[in-house]
Amino acid sequence: xxxxxxxxxxxxxxxxxxxxxxxxxxxxxxxxxxxxxxxxxxxxxxxxxxxxxxxxxxxxxxxxxxxxxxxxxxxxxxxxxxxxxxxxxxxxxxxxxxxxxxxxxxxxxxxxxxxxxxxxxxxxxxxxxxxxxxxxxxxxxxxxxxxxxxxxxxxxxxxxxxxxxxxxxxxxxxxxxxxxxxxxxxxxxxxxxxxxxxxxxxxxxxxxxxxxxxxxxxxxxxxxxxxxxxxxxxxxxxxxxxxxxx
Numbered sequence: 450x451x452x453x454x455x456x457x458x459x460x461x462x463x464x465x466x467x468x469x470x471x472x473x474x475x476x477x478x479x480x481x482x483x484x485x486x487x488x489x490x491x492x493x494x495x496x497x498x499x500x501x502x503x504x505x506x507x508x509x510x511x512x513x514x515x516x517x518x519x520x521x522x523x524x525x526x527x528x529x530x531x532x533x534x535x536x537x538x539x540x541x542x543x544x545x546x547x548x549x550x551x552x553x554x555x556x557x558x559x560x561x562x563x564x565x566x567x568x569x570x571x572x573x574x575x576x577x578x579x580x581x582x583x584x585x586x587x588x589x590x591x592x593x594x595x596x597x598x599x600x601x602x603x604x605x606x607x608x609x610x611x612x613x614x615x616x617x618x619x620x621x622x623x624x625x626x627x628x629x630x631x632x633x634x635x636x637x638x639x640x641x642x643x644x645x646x647x648x649x650x651x652x653x654x655x656x657x658x659x660x661x662x663x664x665x666x667x668x669x670x671x672x673x674x675x676x677x678x679x680x681x682x683x684x685x686x687x688x689x690x691x692x693x694x695x
Contacts, residue, residue: 460496490521
């Protein structure tokens with residue numbers, strides 16, 4: 450089974466459109482219009498056009514595109530602010546909130562035309578978000594999947610808790626975990642495809658593949674294709690095989 454995946458988008462609509470163009474070219478070469486595309490979470494924050502990213506996904510899914518998206522930690526922070534006005538998270542460092550300068554929540558609100566993010570009160574920002582963010586955007590962000598399991602692959606934002614069955618994983622780990630997962634070399638049974646931890650280039654570690662190449666910081670957005678457990682990164686002109694690190 451062929452599956453496409455796109456790393457952390459972080460409000461980069463133009464990069465997302467270009468990634469889907471690379472996928473469309475690969476589909477044409479393969480003659481495969483039905484293969485799903487999984488977006489690995491963190492749709493929002495830091496980049497300039499979260500609203501455009503989410504509208505692009507809403508439009509594609511409404512046309513019946515086989516697109517899926519998993520929940521990222523930034524997505525949960527955005528969702529919880531819109532739903533409840535919350536700016537903190539139990540897994541977020543105590544000195545940070547979603548509206549801290551380096552978290553990107555302010556960029557997300559600006560993308561919806563909320564320009565007074567530096568002067569408005571939290572209540573005012575929450576009211577504006579509730580009124581300005583389209584219902585379809587709220588629905589998509591509220592329905593993001595914790596993980597997606599397809600044959601030999603598991604697509605998840607941050608990773609899994611090693612040694613814990615997939616059905617027993619908790620959301621905090623799926624969207625926030627780093628060290629206990631990143632430094633574990635055991636076979637997880639299925640290949641884990643994730644983002645969350647930015648790397649300079651896509652990384653295949655044998656038991657996991659990291660596709661977050663830092664689009665939230667202006668670096669490239671990676672699109673990849675999987676056939677079984679084999680992986681290729683999609684460039685403008687071709688596939689480049691991603692081989693496990695020895």
